[in-house]
Amino acid sequence: MKHLLFLLFLSLGFSSIYCQNKKLQNGIYLTIEELKIQKPSLLANLNIEKRSKSDKFYTGGSDYRLVSDIDSISKKFIRKKIYCYVEDDSIMINCRNHDRGSYFASCLTNGNFLVFYASETDAKVMSKSLGYTLLFGAIGGAIIGANESDKRYLMVLSIRTGNLRFLTKEYMKERLKDFPDVLIEFNKETNPDTESVLVKYINMLNEKIGFTKIE
Secondary structure (H helix, E strand, O other): OHHHHHHHHHHHHHHHHHHOOOOOOOEEEOOHHHHHHOOOOEOOOOEEEEOOHHHHHHHOOOOEEEEOOOOOOOHHHHHHOOOEEEEOOEEEEEHHHHOOOOOEEEEOOOOOEEEEEEOOOHHHHHHHHHHHHHHHHHHHHHHHHHHHHOOOEEEEEEOOOOOEEEOOHHHHHHHHHHOHHHHHHHHOOOOOOOHHHHHHHHHHHHHHHOOOOOO
16 A cells, blocks of 8 residues: 555656646647647657848748658648747747748747747738838848848747737736746846846746646
8 A cells, every 4th residue: 555655656746747847848839739738749850940141031031940851741831830849959939820920930948938039020021121112122122121131029929828029128027026036136137128138037937937837
């Protein structure tokens, strides 16, 4: 009897450790729901390639593409079906799912709150490109458009809610209300709106939350 109780205790302990894991598991996630429960659909390995500036100029989108050596995982599947790909410290978010252009962005954090650089929304990119062409002609518009294609904005995705927001000091203060001790430290920062400080506190928030409060 004692032996069975001991085994049950170990089992519950291991389950608790798994549930409190604060980092995403490796694999291919097809939905945000899979991210919430850390159950990827596939465990295949993909190659992560950084896109060239000219490639981004002609086709727009984010900074990375995923490539598979497996025939069964097609380019179309990667482009349209994959929500997120995790390989150790590399977490690649498909910006297409958030109307932030095609291709993938590399996350700066690992946990419930994923921070990454994203481009403008597709509608804004098209509107700006048309405006530049009308104002400066085809060549002038293309030059300015090339610079626009490289612009990136720091965003944060909450896996719990699925909401994507700009990462600002206002956003950070709102999220830290549940952790007054950390909020006090954040308010002491000389430059709380700098990207390095914001990412630092998102990491602290991920350590506090983990995946134990997901609803």
